[in-house]
Amino acid sequence: MLAGKMIMREAPTIAENYPYGLSNKDIESDIQSYSREINLNKGKPTVSACYAPLIQLGQAEIQLRLARKTLWISISIGFLSLIISCVALGLSYSANHSSSEWEERQIDLLKDLNLNIEQLASEADVNSGFQEQLLFDLNSSVERLIEEIVINSNFESESSNNSIQPIADATAD
Secondary structure (H helix, E strand, O other), rough: OOEEOOOOOOOOOOOOOOOOOOOOHHHHHHHHHHHHHHOOOOOOOHHHHHHHHHHHHHHHHHHHHHHHHHHHHHHHHHHHHHHHHHHHHHHHHHHHHHHHHHHHHHHHHHHHHHHHHHHHHHHHHOOOHHHHHHHHHHHHHHHHHHHHHHHHHHHHHHHHHHOOOOOOOOOOO
16 A cells, blocks of 8 residues: 555466466566565465465476477487497498508519519529629518518507507518
8 A cells, every 4th residue: 555545466377278388488487477476475375375386387397398408409419429430430440441451452562572573583594692682682671571561460450459469570680
């Protein structure tokens, strides 16, 4: 009552299908209205009993919507991670496979080169010790290269199995 006049205020109304048919903003607005009504009535049990469950229901609906949103975001991130992992796995398999093929081709080429050197040595009339030593050194170098490629190939296959073994130096005579 102000100066002899009675001020009538309108109590908050409850929307149909509250809180399910409302947006988050509308639910938050209704929760504020219901809380204000409880405060204005100084926590009278009849008013609190009427509005407190509506406040709890509104808050529960907002939390449920947030949980659903978080769930879908988590599932999306998990699915995206799975796709990226599969692509990475495919690329690593392809790189490993092409590396193995390259090593096999290099070993075959070096073996052919070694055979050619041996044929040249057997066909040529080797009279000087210098030519013999040169052919021997060349042949030894090719054999060491073959051994080194084989050792590196074995090392890569062992390291892909996560078991690193020490390897002796192939160039030491």
